[in-house]
Every structure is written in structure tokens, then in C-alpha cells.
Amino acid sequence: EVVMTQSPATLSVSPGERATLSCRASQSVGSNLAWYQQKPGQAPRLLIYGASIRATGIPARFSGSGSGTEFTLTISGLQSEDFAVYYCQQYNNWPRTFGQGTKVEIK
Amino acid sequence: QVQLVQSGAEVKKPGASVKVSCKASGYTFTAYYIHWVRQAPGQGLEWMGRINPNNGDTDYAQKFQGRVTMTRDTSISTAYMELTRLISDDTAVFYCARGPSGYSDSWGQGTLVTVSS
Secondary structure, three states: OOOEEEEOOEEEEOOOOOEEEEEEEOOOOOOOEEEEEEOOOOOOEEEEEOOOEEOOOOOOOEEEEEEOOEEEEEEOOOOHHHOOEEEEEEOOOOOOEEOOOEEEEEO | OOEEEEOOOEEEOOOOOEEEEEEEEOOOHHHOEEEEEEEOOOOOOEEEEEEOOOOOOEEEOHHHOOOEEEEEEHHHOEEEEEEOOOOHHHOEEEEEEEEOOOOOOEEOOOEEEEEOO
């Protein structure tokens, strides 16, 4: 199966700053990569699919890039509601696999 | 609006089975896959499999093959996930999620399944 590795495990950022999250796949997944946000006690929320396409209703401060094996989620101008855990997921190969998550915390 | 409403929390003994339901509304049920994702306490997300509500075809992660069965009832726009031979490591929140393909754009609220003797 495709192993998704996210880094860093925890990212400490001040409100208003930029956060850059990485996701690496053990083999190419093309652009079949999604990003989710999960807050404590809540279900995940889709942010990005197709590596760079924002889902409906997602603010423009969230952007995704990359293809193949290296992907990035950038959050520009972090707001209080953005502090959460972020997961990447590949859907190019079976089984679909998630990264272990990056926690974005307040610095 | 799209909604997926799951059944309530369950407590099961080791060796038992659990069946979680996921009722969809706000869209054409047969037009999107339903995926099931497991999340153990304090852990990450684990994809279990998916069902095509249009024809009932399923794809399961090998890890769950033989223990999981996904079904649907199109007359009531509801998908089901049954997991058998439960062990303590199956204690988790189980999510259903709608997906156009491999990703999921709407999620249920989650169902906590606790396996304990």
C-alpha cells in the first residue's frame, strides 16, 4: 500500500502567520491527493482535492500544491479557527491511505 | 444540504459484531460512493472501504477483508457497515463519508464503538 508521511507532526504558528504542511507519498499518486481538517470531537472536513482544488466553501487562504510524491498545504494568515489537525489522503491506489496527521497549534 | 446521519454509540463485547448505519439526505443517494473510515482514540484516520450505492459493489481494505461488510438500502437512502469478531483494538469512532471517487466531501458525525468485556 502507499504510505503517506506528513511532516512535521506538530507545527507551532502564531495567528496571522503562514503555515506550510508537507505530505510525501511512498510512490507516485499523480494529483489524486486530498487534504482534510479535523477539530477535536468533530468529523474531518474536506479542504482540497485533486492536490490543488479547494472544496466548496473553503477560504482562499488554504492552498494546495504538488504532484507525484510531494505535496504541500499552505495556510496563509492563520486564523484562530484554523488550529486543528490536518490529514492528507491519496486516492490513486488501493487501499486509500491517510497520512498520520499534522497538528497546527498556537505558538 | 447534504447530510449524513449515523446511528448512535455502541458498546460490544469482544467477539461480537456491530452494524452502523448512515442515512443520507440532500442529494441523490445512488450518485456518490459511501466510504467508511475508522479513527481509534487519539489516532489518525484509517480507510476501511467503500460501497457504490447504485449497484452495491464494494471495495474493502485488505486489513478488514473477511470481517467487514458494507451494504445499502436505496429505498431509505441508508448505508450500513458491519464489523464482526470485534476485538478491543476495534474501539474507535467510525465515520461514513460521501465521495465522488476516492476522496470524501461530506462526512457523518461519527459513531463511537466501544469493545469491552
